[in-house]
Amino acid sequence: MSNSSGATSGASNGGQRRRIMGVPKICWCGASISAIISKSAANPYRRYYRCAYAASHKLIDDNHTFKWVDEALLDEIERLTVRTSALEQSMSQITTETMDHQKIVFERMQMKLEKEILERVEEELLDSKSSMKKMLIAVIVGCMIMLGLSKMIG
Template sequence: MDIKMEMGPGILRRCPCGALTVVLTSKTKENPGRRFYRCGVVFGENHLFKWADEAIVEEIEALAEKQVAIENGMLEIKEQVIEFKKDLTEIVEVIAASSKHLRK
């Protein structure tokens, strides 16, 4: 049996037909005890089938990419906060100088 209908990276929650996926365990000689995802309604062509170990590795890789993007976003925000603090300091200084000048 060589059904290989992978619909995308990672752990897929739904088959393209809309059905939820289920996790089962292979009982074949080739893959005894190996877990897999498949369509929860139909087993066959054009319905999801994916080995769980492969899906989990893909999921971890996708999460690692997201983490890098979040870290980069945080660095940008940190730089913006530093710039805002500098601007605020300048504004406070201008207000203090203007206030002092108006009192004279």
């Protein structure tokens, strides 16, 4: 039962070791990491990552890599959450920037459209003005004729 004692010592010494973030890929000694199932009474069937060298040499109270798989996965999730929130933040920033840009484009388009409409309206107004002028002239001429006629009659 040397494996169980190894796992137990690993568990009890976990706090003393440097905390490794996430899933360990390689031990500081250069050995690969093995996933081992704990057979200790304290943590039965709990999986842990262990330095392959330390595991094969059944080292006890060493400072080779030891990390519970669930804790490693929790780290990974935490890291992912941080990354996701950072991504969300940058995404929202991008969206706001894009929205601002779109707003500017929209405002420019609106301004252009308003200008075009104004020009069209001015053209229409000029047209109607000229026709109104003609009508006005016709009315004035008519009135003058009427006045002249009434004077002539009177």
